[in-house]
Amino acid sequence: MDVSAAAAIGAGIACLGMGGAGIGLGNIFGSYLSGALRNPSAADGQFGRLIFGFAVTEALGIFSLLIALLLVFK
Secondary structure, three states, X not given: OOHHHHHHHHHHHHOHHHHHHHHHHHHHHHHHHHHHHXXXXXXXXXXXXXXXXXXXXXXHHHHHHHHHHHHHOO
């Protein structure tokens, strides 16, 4: 197997992390919306946790994109 082919396969596998980050964001916002509709008075208290979860999940997606780009352009 050629080294460039292996790098392309590795980059494709690394991009799966971006899909996982998208699924995670959907779960985070869906759970927040469900909880906010059930108990609107507690929604403001959970907004900070929502933003923190969004930031961590998005960072993991960006890290997987970075790894994929490093594999492609190395």
